[in-house]
Amino acid sequence: MRALKNFEKKTRGTPEFPCALYKVDVSHPEYHMPFHWHAEYEIIYVRKGTIIITADEVTYTASSGDVLVLSDGVLHGGSPEDDACRYDCVVFAGELITKNAAYGTINDIFRHGKSIDTFISGDKYPEVSKAAEKLCDMLSLLNEPSCGERAKSEYAVTPDQSMCREACLIISLGIMLELFGTLLKYGLFTDGYNETNRHIQKLKSALAYMEEHYPEKITLADLAEAAGVTPKYLCRSFCSLTGKTPVQYLNEYRIDCACEMLRGTDKTMLDIAVSCGFADQSYFVKWFRRLKGTTPKCYRKGPG
Numbered sequence: 001m002r003a004l005k006n007f008e009k010k011t012r013g014t015p016e017f018p019c020a021l022y023k024v025d026v027s028h029p030e031y032h033m034p035f036h037w038h039a040e041y042e043i044i045y046v047r048k049g050t051i052i053i054t055a056d057e058v059t060y061t062a063s064s065g066d067v068l069v070l071s072d073g074v075l076h077g078g079s080p081e082d083d084a085c086r087y088d089c090v091v092f093a094g095e096l097i098t099k100n101a102a103y104g105t106i107n108d109i110f111r112h113g114k115s116i117d118t119f120i121s122g123d124k125y126p127e128v129s130k131a132a133e134k135l136c137d138m139l140s141l142l143n144e145p146s147c148g149e150r151a152k153s154e155y156a157v158t159p160d161q162s163m164c165r166e167a168c169l170i171i172s173l174g175i176m177l178e179l180f181g182t183l184l185k186y187g188l189f190t191d192g193y194n195e196t197n198r199h200i201q202k203l204k205s206a207l208a209y210m211e212e213h214y215p216e217k218i219t220l221a222d223l224a225e226a227a228g229v230t231p232k233y234l235c236r237s238f239c240s241l242t243g244k245t246p247v248q249y250l251n252e253y254r255i256d257c258a259c260e261m262l263r264g265t266d267k268t269m270l271d272i273a274v275s276c277g278f279a280d281q282s283y284f285v286k287w288f289r290r291l292k293g294t295t296p297k298c299y300r301k302g303p304g
Contacts, residue, residue, distance in 0.1 A: 012040060012091055017169050019092035019176075021139035026083040029259035034252070035077030035207060035242060041110075042070040042091045043179070045132040046122075049085030053078030055118055056200055057241060062087075065122025065129045069183070071115050075200050075207075077242070088136040092176075101177055109180075109189060116180075117188040125186060131179035138172045202227040203237055210250050214257065214277050220246055254278065255291050262300040269296055 012020040018040075024031060033053070044053065050063045055076040062068055070076055072094065080087075094110040109116060122129035142165065183189065209226035210218065223246050224231040238246045254276040261272045273284035288296050 012093065017173070018096055019090065019139070019172070021136060021143060022089040022091070023086075023136075023140065024089065025086045026080075029263065030256050031083075031085075032079040032252075033077045034256060035075055035203075035249075037073055037075045037204065038091065039072050040091045040093050041072055042068075042076075042089055043132060043135070044068040044070070045088045045090070045129075045136050047086040047088060047133075047136075050081040051078050051085050051087055052081065054241060058118070060119045062119065063122075065126075065133075067120040067122065067125075067128055067132045068118055069116040069120070070118065075204055075241075088140075090132075090135060090139060096173070097176065097180060100173060101180075106180065106184075115190055116183055117190065120183070120188060125182075125188070127182045128179065128186075128188075131175060131182055135172065135175045135179060138168060138175060142168050142172065199237065202229055202234075203241060206234060206238070206246065210253055214250065214254050215275055216277060217279075218250060218277070223250075250277075251287050252291060255288055258284070258288065258296065259292070259299065262296055263302070272296070 012018045024033075033051075035054075044062070044067065046062045046064055046066050048064050050061060053060050053062060053068060053076060055068070055070055055074050060068060097106060098110050120128050206223045206227040209223055213222075220231045220234070224234045227234055229237070235245055238244065238249065242249055244252070258272050258276045261267060261275065265272075267275070269284070270281050273281045276284070278284035278287070285296060288294075288299070292299060
């Protein structure tokens with residue numbers, strides 16, 4: 001299963017704590033974040049380097065310490081400036097906040113039409129940056145098998161792992177509320193909810209078609225029909241949003257799918273090429289080398 005999809009419908013965390021952390025560096029198969037959207041909210045914290053992210057056609061340049069907050073349904077994607085960038089993504093359901101905070105403004109954000117500013121500068125708002133870093137650190141701790149021992153040494157809580165996990169969940173929730181409280185403290189929200197407009201919805205339809213049919217032969221006319229627009233309109237809109245033609249973007253999507261299969265299965269190169277929509281293995285290798293700077297065989301072996 002792909003880590004990120006054009007429209008993500010996967011379960012995050014647990015019903016009690018619907019939240020998941022994704023740590024991304026150059027080794028991640030989707031280091032260059034493909035355009036996608038989901039029903040949950042997302043916090044992106046840049047740990048190192050610079051990433052350029054576009055959210056509903058507005059482009060932001062985020063560097064170390066900067067934070068981005070994306071509302072549900074926002075179409076977003078981006079690319080780091082170089083291979084040194086590292087960033088964390090926290091994806092969570094809005095009810096995680098609303099069921100634990102009965103305050104009017106919080107509910108206005110997640111239920112009644114207000115929205116958090118998308119980009120928050122770490123230099124201008126260091127409290128927000130620090131809270132986002134603490135949240136990512138705690139969620140990262142929860143993902144480790146050695147959660148109990150690390151928590152004992154770093155946070156001075158019980159060495160019992162089950163108790164440690166419960167404590168870490170509560171601390172994570174507390175940090176998340178601290179983060180949103182700090183955003184409210186500085187008035188970093190607006191009255192108008194950032195609803196996806198009809199133009200973005202058409203692009204989402206084309207992206208969804210790619211996701212569903214990428215193993216098959218797809219033409220520009222197919223994508224345009226799925227979006228309900230002309231091929232010329234689709235090309236212009238796609239290039240405006242992504243800087244790529246629909247066909248270029250489709251092949252990048254297919255290569256990202258191939259990366260997960262190379263690391264997660266023992267299928268042959270030919271099987272992977274065909275499964276990801278490439279007509280033959282040589283064309284697959286050509287695109288893979290162009291986009292990843294290495295061959296599929298070397299990528300499968302991993303670093304070193």
